[in-house]
Structure formats: structure tokens, C-alpha cells
Amino acid sequence: MSESQFTDSGSVSARTDIAAARRIVIKVGSSSLTTLDGGLDEAKLIALTDVIGAHRAAGHEVILVSSGAIAAGLEPMGLNKRPRDLATQQAAAGVGQGLLMAAYTRALGRYDLVPGQVLLSADDLIRRTRYKNAQRAIDKLLALGTLPIVNENDAVATEEIRFGDNDRLAALVAHLAHADALVLLSDVDALYSGPPHLPESVCIEQVSSIADLGDIAIGGTGAAGTGTGGMATKVEAALMVADSGIPAVLTSAERVSAVLGGERVGTWFSVTHKRRGTRLLWLRHLARTFGSVTIDNGAESAVLAHGTSLLAAGVTDVTGDFEAGDPIEIRNLGGEVIARGMTNFSSHELPAMFGMSTDELGTRLGNDYRKEVIHRNDLVLTHVSGGR
Secondary structure: OOOOOOOOOOOOOOHHHHHHOOEEEEEEOHHHOEOOOOOEOHHHHHHHHHHHHHHHHOOOEEEEEEOOHHHHHHOOOOOOOOOOOHHHHHHHHHHHHHHHHHHHHHHHHOOOOOEEEEEEOHHHHHOHHHHHHHHHHHHHHHHOOOEEEEEEOOOOOOOOOOOOOHHHHHHHHHHHOOOOEEEEEEOOOOOEOOOOOOOOOOEOOEEOOHHHHOOOOOOOOOOOOOOOOHHHHHHHHHHHHHOOOOOEEEEEHHHHHHHHOOOOOOEEEOOOOOOOOHHHHHHHHOOOOOEEEEEOHHHHHHHHHHOOOEOHHHEEEEEEOOOOOOEEEEEOOOOOEEEEEEOOOOOOOHHHHOOOOHHHHHHHHOHHHOOOOEOHHHEEEOOOOOOO
16 A cells, blocks of 8 residues: 555655645654653753744744643642642643743744644534634634644543543644644654664654554653653554544654654654544544444444444344443454444443334334434444544
8 A cells, every 4th residue: 555545635645745744733742841850841842942933934834732731830839740630730730831831932932933822622622613613723823823832721621521642632633733744752763663772672664554563562651751641642643643644753852853854764654544524533543432232244244344334233232321422332243343433322222123124113113213323424443444
């Protein structure tokens, strides 16, 4: 499969195309902005903004997804490490977000750039009306010549509705903003086959599919201990955008200038699928599922091979407790999850529907039941790479 097979005309299809890309999303993690003591390192922040300022001056659009708010709030609050409880994290974010933006404002001011703060929650990128509002806000900031700086709204986010880390947020922002590429920065210069400090570990220059990752040992948070995701979530985010038609590069903050210049540094994640709708992207990668249905071999073939809706006739079992509209998993008779979807029926309704055709459902249970268990527009495959 060639890198350009799934790309649209004019989009980035190779590393060298990044140098000419119109719009780039850059994500920088806490470990790239803080000291080992956990405080904000303005020298690192200035080095990053030097590159961004030069790239903007060359006529490119940049959206920065920046971690560091909680880390920036640790020192002023007398905390020596990232708190574990959500309430203290929220308090630190409330203090640190202003300090972080003030530091960016000072640094970007040297390039006559004005940053525009955009704080998002998971609901902002899942619910269609709020998604559109977020999209308009970022587009307008760019149109007015400002630099959007995006962060999760940590001060009010709850465990149930948060992204969990800014890598996933960056992937969704790249999708929302119709970016040409996503650049994920950390304290490691690329993805390696094992811990980077070991001599036997080798740099992985390109990932064309999840199969390329094999049994690679992917590490955790950086040395400062101020991040949340580590390499695993960066790889997940890169795969997520590649699955939606946007290539990604994973490298260190020190090499961001080389990446934007199209140099062969870091790990390149090739596009594996045409652009997905946001809801399907969320459903495939981020949605919390509330249960599952098991389907027979005929239904499995219809869903996987033909992209059909899931009908009650092929459902054999249900687990979990869910309502109509909830995300659920679809399993085959072997127990393997082959798809996810938004169900039209609750877990309590489905057992009475097993094996029935749509017409039978309407005749026996009423016209409200004359529909698919999961419509094909609300269903995304997880069984095969690049599934619909």
C-alpha cells in the first residue's frame, strides 16, 4: 500500500511535503516544557516558540496543543510532584494555566504573534454542535492571524469526560482543524524497538500500519514525571490521525525545526485510511462502551465484508447494561471485538428481538422496532486495519 493511496489531492503524503504544508498541529508535552523539579522551563518554551515564530513568518498556519498547565502550577502551590487526585490536579491547572499562557505571550511577542487560548473538554469534540463551535473558534483565530494554543480544560474536567492526555486531544484537534499533519513532540527523538537507552534498541523510521509495531516495548512517562501519557499514548494518537487521513511525526522538541523543514527525523506514521467523520473517529478510538452484542457468522460476514447495518436477525447474545444511543461493542462467535456502534435499542429490549427480521420486529413488537440494531452510519470496524 503506498503512502498516498488514501490521501486527498494537495494533502501531505510524504515527509518532505511537511515543509510546504499549509496547516500543522504541533503537540508539546509537559516533559518538553518543564524542569526535572517540575517547574516551567521558559528556556525550553522560548526555543519552541522560536521555531513556531519562524514557521509562521514563512506563511504557514500553526495550532499548538500544549501541556504544562498542571506542571506550571506545582511550584507556586508548593507541590513537588504531579498530584494523583483529580481535585488537586484541577487546582494546579487553575493556577498554572495563566502562568503558561503568560509565558507563551511573552515568548511569542518577540515575533509579533498573539496567542489565543482554547480550552476544550471531551464533550466539545464529541457533541456535534459544540464541535462546530470549537471548529469555528480555531478557524477564526487563525484567520485573524493569532496562534491558537489548545489545552484540555483540566480545571473543570472530570474523570468520566476527559481525554486523559493531550496526545489524544491533539489527534482530535488535527481532525477538527483539517490539518495537513500532526507533529507530536516529547523528550524522545523517535519511536524505538525498546528502551532508547539500550544499545540493542533501533529507531523505527516509519509505521505504515499497526502491524509494523509488532511486540515493540513502548515506555511510560518522561523523566520529569510531569506527563500523563508517555510514548504509548503518542503512538495511539499518531495511529488515530493516520486512520483518519492525516499523517503524523513523532520526535523530540529539539528536532521540531528539522521536522517542519521536511528532514527525515523521528518516526513517520503514514496515512492508512481516508478521512473519517469525527463521530466515527471518536467511536473507534475513544468512546467508552457500555456493553456488547454477539452476532452469528452470517451477520459477521455482512458487517465486515459488505459494510451493512447490524440487524436483530444476526444477534445471538447481549452483555452489559446500556440504553438506546450508547456505544457498544460487536463481537463474533469467538468473542473477538470486530466493530463498535451506537445502538438503537437497550440491553433490556434486545433479547426479545434475537433472530427476527425487521418485518417480524414490526409485526410482533410494533413499528418502533422496525429498524436496525445498529445503522451502518453509526458503526465502525475494529477488526481490520483501515476498516470503514
